Amino acid sequence: MKITLKDIARELDVSISTVSKALKNSEEISRDTKEKVQAFAKLYNYKPNNIAISLKNKRTKNIGVVIPDIVHHFFTTVIRGIEKYANARGYNVIVCLSEESFDKEVINMEMLANGSIDGFIMSLSSETQQKGDYNHLKEVTEQGIPVVLFDRITNEIDCDKVIIDDELGAYRATQKLIEQGRKRIALITTDDYLSVSKARTMGYKKALIDSGLGVDESRILKLPTMEMDEEGIKDFFEDHPDVDAVLCVNEIFAVYSMRLAQEKGLKIPEDISFIGFTDGFLSKYAYPSLTVVAQHGEKMGEISAQMLIDKVEGEKEEEETFQTRTLEPTLVIRDSIFH
Amino acid sequence: MKITLKDIARELDVSISTVSKALKNSEEISRDTKEKVQAFAKLYNYKPNNIAISLKNKRTKNIGVVIPDIVHHFFTTVIRGIEKYANARGYNVIVCLSEESFDKEVINMEMLANGSIDGFIMSLSSETQQKGDYNHLKEVTEQGIPVVLFDRITNEIDCDKVIIDDELGAYRATQKLIEQGRKRIALITTDDYLSVSKARTMGYKKALIDSGLGVDESRILKLPTMEMDEEGIKDFFEDHPDVDAVLCVNEIFAVYSMRLAQEKGLKIPEDISFIGFTDGFLSKYAYPSLTVVAQHGEKMGEISAQMLIDKVEGEKEEEETFQTRTLEPTLVIRDSIFH
DNA sequence: TATCAACACGAAACCGTTTTCGCTTCATGT
DNA sequence: ACATGAAGCGAAAACGGTTTCGTGTTGATA
Structure with a gap:
């Protein structure tokens, strides 16, 4: 159903490499061939397979969001902020709910940590904070997967953090x-x-x-x-x-x-x-x-996503440096107190 | 940082195939070798790379959820239902927000349709319903990607549907x-x-x-x-x-x-x-x-996920048959009317 | 002693890309 | 006439797995 480079190569009687290069407008390929290949690709609506590209690049353009809960407004707005920002930079958001359970948090992270995502944005489950067991986070960061913690954080893990005061x-x-x-x-x-x-x-x-x-x-x-x-x-x-x-x-x-x-x-x-x-x-x-x-959940989400993606795309050269962004809370005055 | 089959093979001086089989407890491999490989894998915390497996199997174990909005309670509960059910069956949920925009809905679907997901669960954006343009859905279903529509649906597309009456x-x-x-x-x-x-x-x-x-x-x-x-x-x-x-x-x-x-x-x-x-x-x-x-958003989410995953995992043999599940709404009596 | 199965393992193809490197071919300069 | 170089393309490796098929060794059997 989906057409691949190989299909185009076969149809046009050129090699896969030529097709790949032609589609990227490489200087190496003649005008003629490029036009032929591009026309064919457009006609059959060729789109490169994300999975293959991920395997090659070791980059999935997915970010994992693990939160305790999704029905409460705060987390909802954070997700929205993450999604908006991430999408604008070409990333998808995989949402996992820990439902305040330590075990689910661990399982979710393990599922995602094996190549499915480029980094995590998390808020700790209450059970995790209660136990004080952060080994799952340690393992992930030691594997070199960037993590941004927001709202419910811990000092035991060295990573970027976003909180409000x-x-x-x-x-x-x-x-x-x-x-x-x-x-x-x-x-x-x-x-x-x-x-x-x-x-x-x-x-x-x-x-x-x-x-x-x-x-x-x-x-x-x-x-x-x-x-x-x-x-x-x-x-x-x-x-x-x-x-x-x-x-x-x-x-x-x-x-x-x-x-x-x-x-x-x-x-x-x-x-x-x-x-x-x-x-x-x-x-x-x-x-x-x-x-x-x-x-300011949406803002927290945006900032978290920005910090994560910057780290993901950043050069590994520079030695690890983590920051904690603290947002200032705002008092919204309404009728439940005197104006 | 992450260990691969190749690494294990090199260390243990066996072939990659042997390692792969040993880890799957294949009958082909001797007890000795299996134990050696499994011990080594455990020690170095080997976990297969999801992306590689996805490429091989042409299955991502991800499902794409495209909804207009996430801050409203209804959609939130649907996501929760989807996530719970999907997770239980080993699937991850990629959430994309159309924000009631036709263009965003189209872009999101295109991003995901190139191999990132095994199927879609969607609720149409208002702009899409207003325009009545469902070509992006048609394209996806024609590619053989299963779609489940919930709540905001259309009759123009043949796919599974979940609504309340x-x-x-x-x-x-x-x-x-x-x-x-x-x-x-x-x-x-x-x-x-x-x-x-x-x-x-x-x-x-x-x-x-x-x-x-x-x-x-x-x-x-x-x-x-x-x-x-x-x-x-x-x-x-x-x-x-x-x-x-x-x-x-x-x-x-x-x-x-x-x-x-x-x-x-x-x-x-x-x-x-x-x-x-x-x-x-x-x-x-x-x-x-x-x-x-x-x-009953959570129920709708669960059912949607179940229908989608059943279709994804089902044999392609049987000719396509789509169903529409209609849930019965419930009146929850509270103090804004007489009891 | 020759034959044959069972056993244990490896080679290689494959999934769909990207990318490096090398090979033709032809025009140019000497 | 011949080296040189660029243009245009293909082969192959690589990403990390799975799986089919083949092969060498062993021990038992005729």
Whole structure:
């Protein structure tokens, strides 16, 4: 069905090399032959086989993206950023989901590491961060496959990294709430093994301490995972009827918390304020709309892709040098706090 | 860095064929040699090169997914379904975004069609459906590359298809609203060139007619695209202060409409009811929570992947036979209508 | 002792390209 | 008349595997 160089060569009674060169407009080949070959190729819609070229060049023009999850808005926007940038540079994106599982992460990487891709863009699964086992990443980098880590990163691996300043984001958000006179600010987060949650918790605490309010550990709810735990949040608010502001590490926790508050008859933001992380549809279309720390996922994706492709295409000569790009979070003010 | 058969052969002073066979536990090779080779391979962590195998087998074990968009929940869940199923069968998923553009869709397909993938799973871009130009699909199927179309499909192409019964979904939703005594039911949709919008509009009209209410075309708002058009919706409600229920073709239109209603002081569902399409986070965590026609995206993804892989791996002998799987939509009742 | 199967392995083709190198052929200069 | 060089093309290796077929050795058998 698909035509190859060999087919053209046979039909036109020339050698495969001649066809190959003719199609590349090589100086070596006469005008006549080139025209003949090119016309034939166009007629039969010849397109070189990517796999053969990959084998020859040892370059696939594929990049592997391994992320914990795809339904949450943040990761979705990152993929979009990666895809747009990568596509513009002629790369395809292979997406693998670890679903927060260490084993799946390992398996996915092994599948891809055997020639299918030129490099990885990853965000670590929670299980991986919890175990602290990064051997699969080490193996891959030792094989010379470039890796870019974004958002959920680790210091144990030497590679390029792209993050937002989560601590700063949480700090500013908390500060904003304090400025508006909030005194009893709760934090709904996840266990500290998630690098981002840890940083956000630190920012939250720092803001409280800097303003002289001090940290009340009981006002911090640490859920086991990023998965929604409606009961956990409900119980927390039962136990803490006095909180006047809530910072959440994602938008779902925040929007759900807002609903609980509304169901108890509280006015937002008059009685209680909310700020979340991730600037997705939920935040924008919630009622009231949610103030968030925007993570600029698409930008992160773009930058990750750029760093990876630059490394992939770069000369191997220069000794390895890794950089960490830190993006500044932005506070998007909406109706869940005072304007 | 990566070890090859040739390396092993040289080190162990045997031929490449022997190594290949030994690693596959061929009967041809003696116990001694097999053990020697296998031990060496394990020690140096030999893994066969996927690209070489692809070239030989003319099978990549990659499937190409071309969709208009990735940030909307529906497509996200479809990808997840595809990825899960495909991964379980040893396939990788290459995701390409057409971003509703005909040209991008064509370019993406051409990139992938030259050997990078074994088959396509696609949902048509709105521009493609508008133009009605499906030559890129024809070319691909004529090359013998299997295609599965989901959700946004066309009858012009012979291939496997997976859809939900959009007309039935809209019919049932409308019927539900009518049962609850609604008389002036609006529809917020997009232009009819989108296959799904067209079907949903038909279901809506059919329900109105069947119940004797009759269709008032002025109560149908056709937005140009699936993109949010806040002004358009706002104007529509200004012009139609009397509607007592709204059916929307996605969840964003619905949730935004709910907010407009709330801002005007209307009570949901006492004064006005809302039903959307797509059972995502927005619907679930909106306030009030939104009743929706669930599209079962993950299931669609799974089925699409299964149909595609079955076709890819199936014997070419049997004459081509294509099927269309129609999933039944489910009405998920929440607080935006009476229970 | 000649024959023959079984055994263990290697050579080579093949998948579809790219690319280096060498071989003709012909025109040019001396 | 003959070396020289360029023009135009082909052979072959290479990328990393799989697989078919052939071949040399061994031991058993007639």
